Amino acid sequence: MPEESLTERLQRHKKLFDEIDTKNNGKFTLEDFERALQFTDHPLKDSHFAISQIYKSLAGQEAASDWISFDKFNQYLIQAEAQLAKGFENVDRDHDGKVTKKDVESYLFKLGLKPTPSEVDTFFRKLDFEDRGFVTFEMFRDGLLLIPRLEGSRVRTAFKFLNDEMENISSEGDVTVSDDVLKSVGYFLAGGLSGVVSRTCTAPFDRVKVFLIARTDLASTLLNNRQELQSKIQEKVHHPVPKKKIQSPLVRAAKTLYKQGGLRAFYVGNGLNVLKVFPESAMKFGSFEATKKFLCGVEGVDDVSKLSKVSTFVSGGVGGVIAQITVYPIDTLKYRIQCASLDSKEKGNKLLVKTAKDMFKEGGVRIFYRGLPLGLGGMFPYAALDLGTFSTVKKWYMKKTAEKQHCSVDDVVLPNYLVLTLGAVSGTFGATMVYPINLLRTRLQAQGTFAHPYTYDGFFDVFKQTVTREGVPGLFKGLVPNLAKVAPAVSISYLMYENLKVLFKLE
Structure with a gap:
């Protein structure tokens, strides 16, 4: 690379600054910066988001500053050019001072981006603005100088901006459909279908849980299991009974369900469970990501990976709350169906329609949202603990x-077993912490049904009646089968998700 004196570099920086500071104030604002780029051939001049990210990079730690002086601008350029010089050396494999399209493609793959030939062409054309067939350091530097470095690699960020952002924003400023959007749909379908298979496979656990929650004459916590067995052992000493009579409440619940409806009894309500997977997943994770991006602006950071732990937990909570509101009526209907008599003449869709009509006659639309405040009260901490714990760890x-490994965080790949373990641990932890709230909510939703004939005036009433009848352990009824489904549910979801990504050619 050709040598440049400090004076020449300072003059070049001052010239660039003057092109932005058109008012000759010795400083410029975001509006000045955006207006100046309109008179250049900068590839991102029509993307307000991209320009705002560049401006934040220029401001550095003073992201909330209203203006940028030449000293601050010069400081940024010195740091950026040093990074670009190192980046150029990494891209220029034979170190001849010229970067070819093949060099660029090889380096992008090294970064793990897996670009298509058309994406490489688009990116290289932006760098080779003189159409030489190769890129010199000066071209590389000038083309990437005002590109934000958001993920530890300026080339990585430049590629995403110069390809993804340009392809997704039309000349009118409208978002257009691109391969990435279609990929997002593919990921959504993969995640949704994984959820469908996972919930169907673990439906019996969920069915037993709801059965135990509705019944007040059976215990299901580890504490109550032990107490009940000890009680029966004592009873056996004084009044001998066949050994087979001493059974865990879980076994008794499973046997009761099987006697009443066979294997189909364990899948009652699963159709509704499957139906809510897609909207629930979309709202949960979509809101989670959207909230994180919003909080990035609040905290003044340029990437979600830099968010504080508090903001990460809050984002998880918001995602869970919005998802809960979206699918809550489906949840209520599911619980009512699961608590209906298994001897009922109506089955399947007929039972579904009849239950929905009876509910509407009983209390209108409001009955479908019975217990919603309590549900939201439990969902926020659960989603925060689940998504927040997973993201933080x-x-x-x-x-x-x-x-x-002395490498960038972006280059670290989590092994499959660790992702599986983290998912199971975070899900188990979150579910256990908020289980009493979910139990009380379920009873509010299922009140007045065949399996749970009790009625309540609200949260305090259902809490009081539950503790009075079953004690504090009663608040954890059904916890065991609920936790038992966590590991297989995560395992099945992960296995399906990875295979579907291959099937949909998302990798």
Whole structure:
């Protein structure tokens, strides 16, 4: 690379600054910066989001500053050019001072981006603005100088902006459909179908849980299981009974369901469970990501990976709450069906329609949202603990691994077994912490049914009646089968998701 004196570099920086500071104020604002780019051939001049990200990079730690001085601008350029010089050396494989399209493609694959030939062409054309067939350092530097470095690699960020952003934003500023959007749909379908298979496979656990929650004459917590067995052993000493009579409440619940409806009894309500997978997943994770991006602006950081732990947990909570509101009526209907008599003449869709009509006659639309405040009260901490714990532990592990391997966090790949373990642990932890709230909510939704004939005036009433009849352990009825389904549910979801990504050619 040709040598440049400090004076020449300073003059070049000052010239670039003056092109932005058109008012000659010795400083410029975001509006000044955006207006100046309109008179250049900058590839992202029509993307307000991209320009705002560049401006945040220029401001550095002073992201909330209203203006940028030449000293701050010069400081950014010096740091950016040093990074670009190192990046150019990494891309220029034979170190001849010229970067070819093949060099660029090879480096993008090294970053794990897996670009298509057309994406490489688009990116290279932006760098080779003189149409030479190769890129010199000066071209590389000038083409990427005002590109934000959001993920630890300026080339990675440049590729995403110069390809994804340009392809998705039309000249009118409208978002257009691209391969990435179609890929997003593919990921959504893969995730949704994985959820359908997972919930269907683990439906019996959920069915037993609801059965135990509705019944007040059976215990299901580990504590009550032990107490009930000890009680029966004592009873056996004084009044001998056949050994087979001493059964766990879980076994008794499963036998009762099987006697009443066979294997089909374990899948009552699963159709509704499957129906809500797609909207629930879409709203949960979509809201989670949207909230994280919003909080990035609040905290003044340029990437979601830099969000504080509090914001990550809050984002998870918001995602869970919005998802809960979306599918709550389906949940209520599912519980009512599961608590209906298995001897009923109506089955399947007929039972579904009859139950929905009876509910509407009883209390209108409001009855479908019975217990919603309580549900939201439990969903926020659950989603926050689940998604927040997973994200926090994952971020901590990747940071520690990057330090040990002396590489960027972006280059760390989580092994499959660890993703599976983290998912199971975070889900189990969150579910256990908020289980009493979910139990009380379920009873509010199922009140007045065949399996749960009791009625309640609200949260305090259902809490009081539950503790009075069954004690504090009664608040955890059904916890065992609920936790028992966590590991297989996560395992099945992960297995299906990975295979569907291959099938849909998303990898």
